[in-house]
Each structure stands twice: as structure tokens, then as C-alpha cells.
Amino acid sequence: MQALLDAIARLEPAAEARRVFHGRGGLHPGCEQWALDAFPPVWVLTSFQPVNEATLAVLHTALTERWTQVAPGEPLNWVFQCRHDSQTETRLMAGAVPEPHVVSERGARFLVHVLKGQNHGLFLDMAEGRQWVREHADKQKVLNLFAYTCAFSVVALQGGAKQVVNVDMSGGAIAIGQQNHPLNGLAGGASFLAHDIFKTWGKITRGGPYGLVIVDPPSFQKGSFVATKDYQRLMRRLPDLLLPGGRVLLCLNAPELDTAFLRQQMQEAAPELVFEQRLPNPEAFADASPERALKVLVYRAPALAPRVP
Incomplete structure (x- = not known):
């Protein structure tokens, strides 16, 4: 999980929707289950394997510490989703998700829904x-x-x-x-x-x-x-x-x-x-x-x- 923690330690506020960490690509051994995406103002962390509460606590601490450094006074909004054996569990871990939730990409704007379903709309x-x-x-x-x-x-x-x-x-x-x-x-x-x-x-x-x-x-x-x-x-x-x-x-x-x-x-x-x-x-x-x-x-x-x- 260290490569994911390293990516979180380099995290910067995002203006557009984008992937931040792509463990699924196999370039970070031991982190193949993880993906971290920015759907501003929300971070979405996805695991393709079951995750215990202790691991989630470590990740929450890492995200909180980094966010305090780069966005002091701004709320940390993050969602965790586990996808495993056709099962999807989605949890709001901190902050809130705007409704409607609109993100941008290269001058285009799109509605997304990060708290329901496996696909978020973009x-x-x-x-x-x-x-x-x-x-x-x-x-x-x-x-x-x-x-x-x-x-x-x-x-x-x-x-x-x-x-x-x-x-x-x-x-x-x-x-x-x-x-x-x-x-x-x-x-x-x-x-x-x-x-x-x-x-x-x-x-x-x-x-x-x-x-x-x-x-x-x-x-x-x-x-x-x-x-x-x-x-x-x-x-x-x-x-x-x-x-x-x-x-x-x-x-x-x-x-x-x-x-x-x-x-x-x-x-x-x-x-x-x-x-x-x-x-x-x-x-x-x-x-x-x-x-x-x-x-x-x-x-x-x-x-x-x-x-x-």
C-alpha cells in the first residue's frame, strides 16, 4: 500500500476530474487493488479487494494530514468504494458530496454520482x-x-x-x-x-x-x-x-x-x-x-x- 500512501502524500487540490493513482495498471506492485480519483470537490478511493477498518483508518489519516497541508481550512470530502465479486459497497468517509455534483474536463461540465453504482457518470x-x-x-x-x-x-x-x-x-x-x-x-x-x-x-x-x-x-x-x-x-x-x-x-x-x-x-x-x-x-x-x-x-x-x- 506504500505507493498509494506516497501518492496521497503528493496530493494537490484538483480543478478537473482525473485519476490520481492507478494501481490497476500493475506499475505499483502490491497496490493492484487501488484506484484514487478526483471528482472535485470529492476524492473517490476504490478497492477491488476487501479492505479492513484498520487499513481504512490509515488511509483516512493520510488523506486528512495531506489535505490539512495543501488546503487548510477546506473540508476533506472523500468516498470509499469496494468492488469485489460483483458486490459494491460505497461509503462517505468524510465531508459531504454536493448535489447536484458537477465536474469539469477540458472545458466541458458533467453531472456525476459518486455515492451510487459502480459507474460515476464519467x-x-x-x-x-x-x-x-x-x-x-x-x-x-x-x-x-x-x-x-x-x-x-x-x-x-x-x-x-x-x-x-x-x-x-x-x-x-x-x-x-x-x-x-x-x-x-x-x-x-x-x-x-x-x-x-x-x-x-x-x-x-x-x-x-x-x-x-x-x-x-x-x-x-x-x-x-x-x-x-x-x-x-x-x-x-x-x-x-x-x-x-x-x-x-x-x-x-x-x-x-x-x-x-x-x-x-x-x-x-x-x-x-x-x-x-x-x-x-x-x-x-x-x-x-x-x-x-x-x-x-x-x-x-x-x-x-x-x-x-
């Missing part, structure tokens, strides 16, 4: 993917599949997208996404569809074709999406959804499946789409085994052949 490891979308969405019609709370939609519109169609089977997540848009001064340009894409593609296909399609599914969610079974079914749809020259942002966060899995699936399902690059993950998510980390790939549809006079 996936911090996708920061570079969001930045790529912001830089490539100008004048594009965008399809955002598995939209969750629609963070990609917000940054696409900030980047000049003409329109974004957000699709997710969770009505609750879509409702938060709808709130994220006015939170960023975005009054129009986005539509929201609470829908299971595998039941029917009609509405999605009729809304196309699209200049950019974002695919960010859960790696394994029973009744929703299982990557080994469903990703190729989805990939087969991509050529018909894309404009000539359109791009796909293809995401997968499954440690057991590597980049080669995605590329092979795409080669079999839609060989006409051309692989361009794998986006880097944020430096804070550095991993001893990059293929176990988040994978974000960019593909492009072929351009129209020039007319022959």
Missing part, C-alpha cells in the same frame, strides 16, 4: 477519446451508440458537430445525458433514444448516414452486450451507417480481449473499413500491459471513387 480513462471526438466532429452528423450519459455528445457539439444521435438502452443514463447538454450551454443539436440497438436498427439507420459513429459498449453486461458475441454483429452494420470517408471510434475496456481481437473481428465483419490508429490512454492510466487497458481504435470508411469523365 469514465475518466476515456478523456483522450473525448478530446479526439471534439477535434474531429466539426460539421459532422454523429451517431453515439451506448451513449451512457452522453459525454461524447457534449464534446462533439462543442467541436462543431451538426447533429448527434445518442442511443442507449438505459433511460436513466439518457436522462442524465439530457441534463449534461444545457449544463454546457448546448440548447440543440442532440437527440436521445432509449433503445436496445439489437431489437431494431430501423430508427438508427433512417437517421443516417453519419460522418462519425462512436461505439463504446460495456465489455460484458448480461442482457445488453457481450463483446465476444455481440461486437461482430454490430460491426457488420457499420458500412451502411457511414458516409464515404466517415470514421468509427471503436472502444473496448476488457482486460482479457486485446487489440488483435477487435481488428480480427472488424476484418471479418467489415473488411472495407480501414484501420487508422489506436488512441493513447491518459498518462494517469499507464499500464504495465497496454493490451489489458482501454482500447480505442479509429477506422475510416473508403471515400467515393472519383468520377471518370
Whole structure:
């Protein structure tokens, strides 16, 4: 646990949501169970193994001592979450969590909920993917599949997208996404569809074709999406959804499946789409085994052949 304690000893007040300590990346032996995130003004410490009260007391003391040094007079707000064997326990350890709780990232603002559920409303490891979308969405019609709370939609519109169609089977997540848009001064340009894409593609296909399609599914969610079974079914749809020259942002966060899995699936399902690059993950998510980390790939549809006079 020493590497985590060392990270806490270097802690500084955070202006934006970000990861502070990434034990899961395997670069800190003995700390693989730990992650520490800033969701200002709250710190969220996550363990992927059970933790006893004595350990939590040591961590609380470390956080309190550091916070007294760097933010004298400011309350320490921190939450502990344990995720183990599909069980989630979340506890407010000190201070309070604002309601609503709004965090920022590179000029965008998002609602988060750190006291309920395993997912807090914003996936911090996708920061570079969001930045790529912001830089490539100008004048594009965008399809955002598995939209969750629609963070990609917000940054696409900030980047000049003409329109974004957000699709997710969770009505609750879509409702938060709808709130994220006015939170960023975005009054129009986005539509929201609470829908299971595998039941029917009609509405999605009729809304196309699209200049950019974002695919960010859960790696394994029973009744929703299982990557080994469903990703190729989805990939087969991509050529018909894309404009000539359109791009796909293809995401997968499954440690057991590597980049080669995605590329092979795409080669079999839609060989006409051309692989361009794998986006880097944020430096804070550095991993001893990059293929176990988040994978974000960019593909492009072929351009129209020039007319022959």
C-alpha cells in the first residue's frame, strides 16, 4: 500500500476530474487493488479487494494530514468504494458530496454520482477519446451508440458537430445525458433514444448516414452486450451507417480481449473499413500491459471513387 500512501502524500487540490493513482495498471506492485480519483470537490478511493477498518483508518489519516497541508481550512470530502465479486459497497468517509455534483474536463461540465453504482457518470480513462471526438466532429452528423450519459455528445457539439444521435438502452443514463447538454450551454443539436440497438436498427439507420459513429459498449453486461458475441454483429452494420470517408471510434475496456481481437473481428465483419490508429490512454492510466487497458481504435470508411469523365 506504500505507493498509494506516497501518492496521497503528493496530493494537490484538483480543478478537473482525473485519476490520481492507478494501481490497476500493475506499475505499483502490491497496490493492484487501488484506484484514487478526483471528482472535485470529492476524492473517490476504490478497492477491488476487501479492505479492513484498520487499513481504512490509515488511509483516512493520510488523506486528512495531506489535505490539512495543501488546503487548510477546506473540508476533506472523500468516498470509499469496494468492488469485489460483483458486490459494491460505497461509503462517505468524510465531508459531504454536493448535489447536484458537477465536474469539469477540458472545458466541458458533467453531472456525476459518486455515492451510487459502480459507474460515476464519467469514465475518466476515456478523456483522450473525448478530446479526439471534439477535434474531429466539426460539421459532422454523429451517431453515439451506448451513449451512457452522453459525454461524447457534449464534446462533439462543442467541436462543431451538426447533429448527434445518442442511443442507449438505459433511460436513466439518457436522462442524465439530457441534463449534461444545457449544463454546457448546448440548447440543440442532440437527440436521445432509449433503445436496445439489437431489437431494431430501423430508427438508427433512417437517421443516417453519419460522418462519425462512436461505439463504446460495456465489455460484458448480461442482457445488453457481450463483446465476444455481440461486437461482430454490430460491426457488420457499420458500412451502411457511414458516409464515404466517415470514421468509427471503436472502444473496448476488457482486460482479457486485446487489440488483435477487435481488428480480427472488424476484418471479418467489415473488411472495407480501414484501420487508422489506436488512441493513447491518459498518462494517469499507464499500464504495465497496454493490451489489458482501454482500447480505442479509429477506422475510416473508403471515400467515393472519383468520377471518370
